[in-house]
Amino acid sequence: MKNIDSTVLEFEKALLQINRMRAAEIFEQCHASGKGFEELELIAIQSLENIGDGWESGTISLSQVYMSGVICEELIDKYLPKFQIKRTDIPKMAIAVLLDHHALGKRIVYSILRAGGFEIMDFGQGLSVEELVSKTVENQIEILLISTLMLPSALKVKIMKEQLASHGATPKIIVGGAPFRLDKNLWLTVGADADGKNASNIIKTIEVLMKGVE
Incomplete structure (x- = not known):
């Protein structure tokens, strides 16, 4: 199997051509070679981020961005790991995309x-700071997962946390998305309680934070 960078390039090309069959072949090749879901996730997310950059620079059409997302969602649904775990009495949790619409x-x-x-x-997705604060307070959320695509959105997490505190709300906050992968310490800068890094390890992250809200 080729290295991850070349695989991302091939997958990205298939997405831009709206070639579902080729995109599915690449995922299947990764899966058959023993690659875990974490790598499939990385390939999809990195390809979509590159395509998003192309749209912002004017080299890629909005329809290509949209269809690329649709294809990735179809493939992700197929390869999502199926856990058989039952939990009770867990903290109230919510997930949202702050400001951005990349879901x-x-x-x-x-x-x-x-x-x-x-x-x-x-x-x-596409929630303002005020909207996310309102929903979090109203629903008495104890663990809040926030995804962002752009750095300005990521930096708003700090403001959001301050507004939550002014309402007497102190949920544990987990952040994720491109800005936090590029800057490994950004989650600390914005005052989050954990960095999601990738979806594959999110359950372990949740379990650690659960100990602090029991």
Whole structure:
């Protein structure tokens, strides 16, 4: 199997050509070679981030961005690990995309947590700081997962946390997305309690934070 960078390039090319069959072949080749879901996730997310950059620079059309997301979601649904775990009395959790509308990462995390037996509310994407604060306070959320695509959105997490505190709300906050992968210490800068890094290890991260809200 080729290295991850070349695989991303091949997968990205298939997405831009709206070639579902080729995209599926690449995922199947990775799966058959023993690659875990974490690598499939990386290939999909990195390809979509590259395509998003192309759209922002004007070299890729919005329809290509949209269809690339649709194809990735179809493939992710097929390869999501199926957990058989039952949990009770877990903290109230929610997930959202702050400001941005790129929802694939959120969908992957949400699906994995649901498959793992967790109940989690999906607040959606494109939420403002004020909207996310309101929903979190109203629903008495104890663990809040926030995904961002762009650095300005990521930096808003700190403001959001301050607003939550002003309402007497102190949920544990897990952040994820491209800015946090590029800057390994950004999650600390914005005052988050954990960095999701990738969807594959999110259950372990949740389990650690659960100890602090029992």
